[in-house]
Amino acid sequence: MSLIVQKYGGSSVHSTERIQRVAEHIVATHQQGHDLVVVVSAMGDTTDELLDMARSLTPTAAARELDMLLTAGERISNALMAIAIQSLGTEARSFSGAQAGILTTGTAGRARIIDVVPDRVRRTLDRGAIALVAGFQGISRDTGDITTLGRGGSDTTAVALAAALKADLCEIYTDVDGVYSADPRLVPDARLLEHVDYEVMRELAMSGAKVLAPRSVEYAARHQVPIHVRSSFSAKPGSMVAGAPDLPSAEYSSVIGVAHDASKAKITLGGVPDTPELTTRILQVVAGIEAELHFSVQDASWTAQGRADISLVLPAADGPPTLRALRQSCAELGIEDLRYEEQIGKLSLIGSGLLSRPGVLATCCETLAAAGVHLETISTSDIRVTALCPAAQLPDAVRAWHTAFDLGAPELAVVHAGTGR
DSSP: OOEEEEEEOTTTTSSHHHHHHHHHHHHHHHHTTOEEEEEEOOSTTHHHHHHHHHHHHOTTOOHHHHHHHHHHHHHHHHHHHHHHHHHTTOOEEEEOTTTTTEEEOSOTTSOOEEEEOOHHHHHHHHTTOEEEEESSEEEETTTOOEEEOOTTHHHHHHHHHHHHTTOSEEEEEESBSSOBSSOTTTOTTOOBOSEEEHHHHHHHHHTTOTTSOHHHHHHHHHHTOOEEEEESSOOOOOEEEESOOOOSSSOOOEEEEEEEEEEEEEEEEEEEEOOHHHHHHHHHHHHHTTOOOOEEEEEEOSSSTTEEEEEEEEEGGGHHHHHHHHHHTHHHHTOOEEEEEEEEEEEEEEEESGGGSTTHHHHHHHHHHHTTOOOOEEEEOSSEEEEEEEGGGHHHHHHHHHHHTTOOOSSOOOBOSTTOO
């Protein structure tokens, strides 16, 4: 008998018909003798619909109240799933994140899990019942307020519960058959990856691959929780995310995949004094408002000696508040010019040993030029090459890199529904 934590994304529970189908799968797994904890996301586009309702009332709704509002979506699907399982003759009990012992920081909208005390979940399992936990949410240990974990928070909920309960496996059910070498919605011949190590999966997730949330991969790596990514629409074996497999030799170089993210904003700070202290202070301003900094490039200024230009790339939602914070600090930081751009695309080639593989950077640049993609900035590391380009050109850029590095598969990928989460 194994203890398994399963998570079902919004497309998997989009309707009551799909909830019924998932419930049948859950019960079948339970009847095989497994203890089961199930984490569910909100149904379909419920979270976006709730946000639209709030925005129709005011564009400046309090973050605390938005958390109270948005957590309702997961509680609805969680309770419906419990009802569906009970209708099949199996005992099940649903819990909110707070009831399941998910303790978080107090930051509304993007709280972080600091502890999991799953006493009620454990008692439910000990009775032989299925425990269902609403994803994406918890309760602040300091304030007692309900909090949300940000986009993809249900993945993190599932991994955190698996770690706390010492589960044998965490299964993430989504609308694609596993982790692919690129988004199969853009690249029909994307290759299914049977095994992905934590480091590569984290880079794919951070670079825009939606199949797993970045924080869930970080949590899994820290606690060595194996994650099985598979489709709730097919019986295919999916992808296993775990520790690095045994390699055939000490020297290993490989291109794994291409990830992209069209929802970026760029802030360029011109004429900043080129000193480590000022750079650190700028980054502290960004950290002070808890913005997510995904990419940073610093170059010597073309206009003045001893000055630098710094470009910061962030999620589009973090762009305006970061811009306001930096504007308030312009005089203190010596910023001469501040520019803001939206609809910035980020394209990343992910692999291992890339710096030791001759010609990778040249191929990246030549391929984008041949595809007519305007390359704004490019940076390299041993596991990632990241380029910025206009968001509208990202589909062409993804397909071009995928083809250039021969990542395609002979069979076309299947996309069952939704967005890949």
